[in-house]
Amino acid sequence: MSNAIASAWKRIEACAKPTLGELFSARRDGGEGAGEPAGSDRVAMLTGRIEWGSADDGTSGAILFDWSKTHLDTALLSAFEDLAEARGFASKREALLAGDIVNVTEGRSATHTAQRGTGADADVEEAAALHQRMKLLVEAIHGGALGEIKHLIHVGIGGSALGPAMAINALARDLALVDVHVVSNIDGVALEDAIEACDPATTLIAVASKTFTTIETMTNAESALKWLADNGVADPSGRVVALTASPEKAVEWGVDETRVLPFPESVGGRYSLWSSIGFPVALGVGWDDFSAMLAGAQAVDEHFASTDGRDNLPLRAAFADRYYARVRGCETRAVFAYDERLALLPSYLQQLEMESNGKLVTADGKPVDEPTAPITWGGVGTDAQHAVFQLLHQGSHLVPIDFIASIAPGDALDPAHHRILLMNCFAQGAALMAGDKGSEPARSYPGDRPSATMLCDDIDAATLGALIAFHEHRTFSNAVLMGINPFDQFGVELGKAIARKIEKGGESFDASTEALLDAAGLA
């Protein structure tokens, strides 16, 4: 570790640890904290907005990012700025956005931002050409080129499924043009659920796999085609669209080249919603919404690319993430979406953050000397309040929390629904921070528990794009602060290799695994 990195951490660790209450009042013992912004000045210091679009054409939107209920203060912000500088944050960000090799272990660039127009010219042009093909295909399908299509079964897993599933769940509630079902699990129950809801005569299958080799996806795809064939579809392969970075494999598998939408190898699976992996979103809710999602993400890219230090909101969020993981020993971070439309966001962020930053070595192969990605978990408010918030308020773990909410409601019912939803969201943040002494130990709340709030104007396609891009850049910023490569995922390979060996047979394993195989009749 360089001296500059070590000394930035020394400063961070030596910072005083005022409580959130003290930070808001700037009153501390011994006169400490004099000059520290308090009250609304603190809120102003730690709150920022990212906006996009124009009110004239109805495309405007914004997200307010309020990190004031975290323990970040001026001393920590400045020490973390030094850490970011020591880690070469600005040049690493530039390398990412210029399409340089940032995924060093695989010798690749990471060009997901180019898919929404932020990146090197050649990458942006390649993305525009892909989007043009995708748009033509979506419009042709909507226009009946493949016959009447009412349903899409999107088969994929991990990054090839979580983004489409989340986006469809958020955006296709009232206006689905095509009824989309995302099937990921190899458990046949998942595909059965989808096919029961679809009419084979009007169903299209999208096979989404970057590698086009993933066993779950290929097995589900074969079964989906068999279902079409068994149910009177004369040419099942004529009903398949392939979304992949391995177009030759898709063609070999039997998909007509005109229905293969190839995205670049440099777009990572968990960063691929912007590429042809977003096809079900475009087909399900229309091209305009898919484009709006890209535009919302691009607005965040612009902020991320052009804002320095503590004012860079994804980087500021990463300062707090690193602080809680390393200084306060928090092993998890929870995300609660106070909006039914974002019900699948916590699972999406789980993959994004844990697959990117759950690592043991730095980008140059040395052991990481700090805790890497915390475990991301979460759920939907207010349901989670009545299930897991007991531990968050009174448990022995310190869990930094993100709240995400929308000012505009997603429902047309009595406004009381949305009012109560938002009041609950804000009340939880306030209660976690303030605590309460209570009349007896069991009824007391320690307080001083941190949270951040992302308050969206509305949940629409652009907002969803902006939220995801914010978390992509937050994840990247965390990786830079730790010196790790967020773009590989070798940790998932060993289990896959052992599953292949089991399938092949002829190898023996440990006694427990052998006994389990035996008990299940797989030995």
Ligand SMILES: O=P(O)(O)OC[C@H]1O[C@](O)(CO)[C@@H](O)[C@@H]1O
């Ligand atoms: O898109 P593919 O190649 O089928 O891979 C699916 C998922 O599997 C993983 O490689 C993990 O096993 C993810 O990174 C990826 O999103």
